[in-house]
Amino acid sequence: MSKEITPRNQDYSAWYNDIVKKAHLAENSPVRGCMVIKPHGFAVWELMRDALDAMFKKTGHVNAYFPLLIPKSFLSKEAQHVDGFAKECAVVTHHRLMNDPNGGGVVVDPSARLEEELIIRPTSETIIWDTYRDWIQSYRDLPLLINQWANVMRWEMRTRPFLRTSEFLWQEGHTAHATQQEAVEETLRMLDVYADFAENFMAMPVIKGVKTANERFAGAEDTYCIEALMQDGKALQAGTSHFLGQNFAKAFDVTFLSKENQREHVWATSWGVSTRLVGGLIMTHSDDEGLVLPPKLAPIQVVIVPIPTPQPEINDVAEKIMRELRDLNITVKYDTDDTKRAGFKFAEYELRGMPVRIAIGKRDIENNVAEVARRDTREKTTISLDGIGNSIKQLLDDIQQNLYNRAKHYRDEHITRVDSFDEFIDVLEHKTGFISAHWDGTAETEETIKEKTKATIRCIPLNNPHEDGVCVLTGKPSKQRVLFAKAY
RNA sequence: CGGGGUGUGGCUCAGCCCGGUAGAGCGCCUCGUUCGGGACGAGGAGGUCGGAGGUUCGAAUCCUCUCACCCCGACCA
Numbered sequence: 001m002s003k004e005i006t007p008r009n010q011d012y013s014a015w016y017n018d019i020v021k022k023a024h025l026a027e028n029s030p031v032r033g034c035m036v037i038k039p040h041g042f043a044v045w046e047l048m049r050d051a052l053d054a055m056f057k058k059t060g061h062v063n064a065y066f067p068l069l070i071p072k073s074f075l076s077k078e079a080q081h082v083d084g085f086a087k088e089c090a091v092v093t094h095h096r097l098m099n100d101p102n103g104g105g106v107v108v109d110p111s112a113r114l115e116e117e118l119i120i121r122p123t124s125e126t127i128i129w130d131t132y133r134d135w136i137q138s139y140r141d142l143p144l145l146i147n148q149w150a151n152v153m154r155w156e157m158r159t160r161p162f163l164r165t166s167e168f169l170w171q172e173g174h175t176a177h178a179t180q181q182e183a184v185e186e187t188l189r190m191l192d193v194y195a196d197f198a199e200n201f202m203a204m205p206v207i208k209g210v211k212t213a214n215e216r217f218a219g220a221e222d223t224y225c226i227e228a229l230m231q232d233g234k235a236l237q238a239g240t241s242h243f244l245g246q247n248f249a250k251a252f253d254v255t256f257l258s259k260e261n262q263r264e265h266v267w268a269t270s271w272g273v274s275t276r277l278v279g280g281l282i283m284t285h286s287d288d289e290g291l292v293l294p295p296k297l298a299p300i301q302v303v304i305v306p307i308p309t310p311q312p313e314i315n316d317v318a319e320k321i322m323r324e325l326r327d328l329n330i331t332v333k334y335d336t337d338d339t340k341r342a343g344f345k346f347a348e349y350e351l352r353g354m355p356v357r358i359a360i361g362k363r364d365i366e367n368n369v370a371e372v373a374r375r376d377t378r379e380k381t382t383i384s385l386d387g388i389g390n391s392i393k394q395l396l397d398d399i400q401q402n403l404y405n406r407a408k409h410y411r412d413e414h415i416t417r418v419d420s421f422d423e424f425i426d427v428l429e430h431k432t433g434f435i436s437a438h439w440d441g442t443a444e445t446e447e448t449i450k451e452k453t454k455a456t457i458r459c460i461p462l463n464n465p466h467e468d469g470v471c472v473l474t475g476k477p478s479k480q481r482v483l484f485a486k487a488y
Numbered sequence: 489c490g491g492g493g494u495g496u497g498g499c500u501c502a503g504c505c506c507g508g509u510a511g512a513g514c515g516c517c518u519c520g521u522u523c524g525g526g527a528c529g530a531g532g533a534g535g536u537c538g539g540a541g542g543u544u545c546g547a548a549u550c551c552u553c554u555c556a557c558c559c560c561g562a563c564c565a
Contacts, residue, residue, distance in 0.1 A: 004526090032557075087563070157489095157563055164565070217565095225565095237565060276565060308523040343525035361524055371524080488565085 004351060007288045012232045013160075019282055020161045023291040023352050033159040033166030037275070040352060041162075043299035044278055045169065049149065051201050051296070052171065052273065055193050061145040061173060066127050068151070069118040074126035078251040084218020085122045088155040090166075092118040120153045125219065125244075125270060128174045129252035136176055136266060139258050143186070144176040162279030163236075163488050170274035176249070176266040178256065183267035187243040190271040191224045194239035202277065203294040203404035204228050204284045205411050206238055207434075207483065209459025214446055217270075221245035227458045227483070229411045230283040233432025235458045235485035238280050241271035279488075284407050285376070291353030292375055294403050295396040298355050302332040302392060305345050307361030310336045314360050317385065321358065321370070324389035330396065350375060355399050356392060376402050417481070421472050424484070428455055434485045438478035440471035449473055455484045 004022045006014040020026050025041030037045065053063070069092060076082050096112030121127070128146075136144060153167045173190060177183040191208055198206045206226035216223040220242035228238045249255070249265035258264055285292040295301050302325055306314040318334045325332045335345055342359070349357055359371040370388065373380045376399045383391050414433025418424045427435055439445060439457065449472075450456050460482045469478050 028557090030556095084564095154564075156565095158561095168565080170565090240565075272565085274565065341523055341525090341527065343523085343527085345526090347526045359524070363524075 005288060005290060008231065015288070016279075016283060017161070019286055019291055025278065025282075025291070026161050028161075031166075033156055035161050035165050037169075040299065041278060044281070044293065044297055045275055047297045047299065048197075048201070048277055049171070052193075052197055053147075053149070055197060056147050056171075056173065059145075059189060059193060061147045061175075063148060064146050065148050065150065066121075066124050066131065068121055070121050070124075070127045072117045072119055074130055075119055077126065078219045078247055080247070081125065081219035081251075085154070089122055090120040090153050090155055092120065121150070122152055122154045123270075123272075124148065124150070124152075124172055125174065125248055126252070129248040129254055129268075132174075132176055132266075133252050133254045136254055136256050139178050139256055142176055142178045142256060142266065143182060145173075145186075146175065147171055147173040160279070162275055162282070164276070168275045170272050172270060172272040175269045176254065177268070178258065178264075178266065180245075180267050183245075183269050184243055187222070187224060187241045187269045187271070190269070191226065191239075191241040194226050194241065194271070194273060197273075198226055198228065198238055198277075199404065201294070201296045202281050202284070203296075203400055203407060204238070204280060205404065205408040207459065207461055209461045209464075209483065211240075211459060212443070212446055212457045212482075214443055215456065215458075217242045219244060219247050220270075221247070224462075225459050227434075227485075228280055228284065229414055229433060229485070230280070230488070231410070232283070233414060233486070235434065235483075235487040236276075236280045236283070237458070237487065238277060239271070239273040242269060244268035244270060285403050286353070289378070290351035292403070293353035293355060295355045295400045298331070298353065300331050300333045300354060301396055302330055302356045302358060303345075303349050303354050304332065304334045304358045304360065305342055305349075306335070307342050307359050307364075309338045309342075313362065313365060317360055317365055317370075321360075321385070321388055325392060328389050328393050330389075330393060346373075350378075356395060358388075358392075374399055376406075415483070418472065419469070424449075424455075424472050425453060428453055428484075428486065432486070434458065434483045436481045436483055437472040438469035438480070439482045440474050440476035440478055445471060445473050449484070453484075453486075455486050458483045458485050458487060 005018040008015045023040065024038050026035045026037045029036050072091070075085065093114055094108045094112045095114060096109040097106040098109040100107045132144065135141065149171045151167055151169050156164055156166050159165050175186050177186060195206050195208050198204045206228045208224065208226055211223040211225055217240060222243040224241045225237050226239045228236045230236055246265040246267060248268050254266050255263050256266055281297065282291060285294065304318045304321060306318065322332050322334055346357065353375060355375050357373045364370050368385050369382045370385055371380055372383050372395065374395060414431065415436055416427045416431060416433060417436045418427055424435055424437060435455065446457055460480070464480045466479050467481060470476065471478050
């Protein structure tokens with residue numbers, strides 16, 4: 001066991017914090033609720049960003065950038081939206097500092113008060129729709145498919161690195177369409193993109209679903225989500241895609257002239273994923289030895305460690321392996337640091353989640369082999385140097401697939417159908433995970449269950465089979481099961 | 489905003505009750521011996537003890553005020 005990390009079964013939160021710190025993903029900043037994302041953590045985010053960005057481009061979107069600061073008045077234009085965000089906005093009130101006349105350093109210059117206060121964006125719907133009003137005149141301007149990569153700020157009460165920070169990085173797509181149908185299709189298309197990304201890059205199985213009214217985005221008609229299950233049995237909302245109807249179009253007066261020369265409000269969507277995904281990645285795969293990264297999101301996929309230290313004979317072999325791997329588009333590092341011992345490096349690379357480690361010593365070279373260790377199972381095997389590139393490529397694919405299978409198996413084992421409230425409580429407390437149960441469809445029942453158990457309805461799965469039953473709390477008739485869980 | 493806690497080298501903390509030369513481990517630097525799973529030895533650098541005020545011959549230690557952070561709850565991605 002790693003001597004750096006609190007075991008998961010002892011204290012899951014401490015384990016998570018240890019991983020973040022010891023794998024050099026992020027550290028706390030001087031400002032409460034903010035974090036410094038360190039190079040290793042940022043590299044993971046960059047891989048996520050690049051993969052998603054390519055998927056957005058493929059589905060016809062382009063990137064733009066809207067400002068950080070939003071006039072306060074914009075936020076109040078859509079009633080639901082204000083309610084949702086007003087409580088957690090940072091507000092810029094002044095534009096100048098001055099030396100404290102009493103010698104206490106710098107203070108806010110009271111004479112520099114802003115005429116209209118500015119909000120640091122908690123999300124960009126308002127400023128974007130205010131802008132779209134001028135960009136959209138005709139049906140020929142539609143659909144408008146724009147994404148932005150940005151930071152946003154929500155003044156959170158309690159924060160955890162990556163999972164919930166006051167400032168976080170994300171992408172937000174904002175699209176405008178001529179018809180409701182197109183907008184709904186777009187909403188679902190992007191949900192599919194997220195699910196595809198989560199499963200094929202993050203190796204994190206997700207359930208696609210729609211949120212109940214309680215959990216819906218402020219200002220949306222429908223909020224769709226992908227929900228993942230973490231190793232401690234708590235659910236994580238990993239991405240959301242909103243059908244906004246004409247709410248923002250009406251609030252910001254965004255209209256177009258149709259082919260029939262009719263003035264109509266546009267239909268809108270927005271969708272986003274954030275650095276929270278890094279937290280989800282950690283909690284899906286990692287173990288008591290440290291971070292475990294799926295090969296597709298590993299900043300470096302393979303490390304070669306010379307045993308005991310770099311020397312010409314080993315360097316030559318390492319160079320040759322590196323060329324072979326790079327020809328196969330595998331990222332590789334040869335660790336030539338001779339100030340650290342091999343054992344230390346092994347532990348350190350495991351801590352950082354490197355998927356594959358190759359160790360080479362003179363003994364191996366004599367036998368024309370290398371020792372290969374895979375991070376997911378921590379198995380070590382000896383493989384031939386002949387064709388090692390393809391062996392490693394195959395291994396990386398296996399690891400990616402194995403991580404997904406493992407996570408999916410855990411997830412599937414932790415979806416429990418229950419038909420009584422006693423059972424509901426029992427499963428929630430002892431087995432944890434998702435609970436599939438009938439619900440009478442009312443916000444009151446959802447609220448009562450939340451108060452009694454801390455579990456919320458994570459989603460109503462898409463393509464949910466209809467099934468007659470009775471609500472697990474009230475006994476009223478229900479047409480389908482929904483997924484409950486405690487959530488991050 | 490309630491309840492609990494902590495501020496002492498880069499990190500984790502001891503010292504405080506009972507005032508008297510600021511300590512340990514880890515990390516860092518140098519040299520040497522090592523090296524197939526987190527090496528060992530010797531030497532070395534590094535702190536106005538969160539801040540302000542007070543008591544005292546003398547304050548990390550006692551008193552007052554203040555600031556910050558962490559954990560647990562109410563809000564959220």
